[in-house]
Amino acid sequence: MAVPQPDRDLAAWMTAYGPGLRRYFRRRADDADVDDLVQEVFLRLQSAQLSTPIDNVERYLFAAARNALISRYRRQKARASLLHDEFEDVIEISEQRSPERIVIGQQEYRRVLEAIQNLPPRAREAFQYHRFENLTYQAIAQRMGISREAVKELMHRALVRIVEEMEPEL
Structure with a gap:
């Protein structure tokens, strides 16, 4: 050669x-x-x-x-x-668990679940596909019958709403 x-x-x-x-x-x-x-x-x-x-x-x-x-x-x-x-x-941080920290963690967990449940249905569906089933935006778009950009917008709205609900009240 x-x-x-x-x-x-x-x-x-x-x-x-x-x-x-x-x-x-x-x-x-x-x-x-x-x-x-x-x-x-x-x-x-x-x-x-x-x-x-x-x-x-x-x-x-x-x-x-x-x-x-x-x-x-x-x-x-x-x-x-x-x-x-x-x-x-x-590991060092996790060893510092106290009963109070455990209760606070459980309360935060419930608040996150509630925030997800309070999302509009399509945003919640897209969020769950992405965060819990690890689907890509393209796969979500195909499953939901919408464009990739629409999925991106739904995810943005979902994240903004979750953050807003999770912010401590002033």
Whole structure:
């Protein structure tokens, strides 16, 4: 196979080496991350300021792929340690539960449920689909037979009404 080299023909390299990079990443990363990692390799190649042509494109790309995996692993490890620290803070706060705080929490919970029940029917339906069934606006629009923009407006109205009902009375 003739490998394009002059001026780093990125599109041709993506066609030639993309499938191999995908196989490489599938064995080493989550399936959800494969396309992002392949894209990261080609972005690195595109942004690289090389003064000399690449002698072995395949070796260069797979070295960049290895480096992309290492970078991703380091970022995930850093995020995990941050989440761990935050989780410990949450545990400390939750240990400070008192009977009074529990009663207040239960009252707030009832107020939220009441605020949701007081929404107009269509806004309540859209809100419940989105918040309780985790549907996207597009999926809600299809289910309700309305446009995505209409769902967006219903959600906005629902959130404003809930916030208004939940605000402490002055």
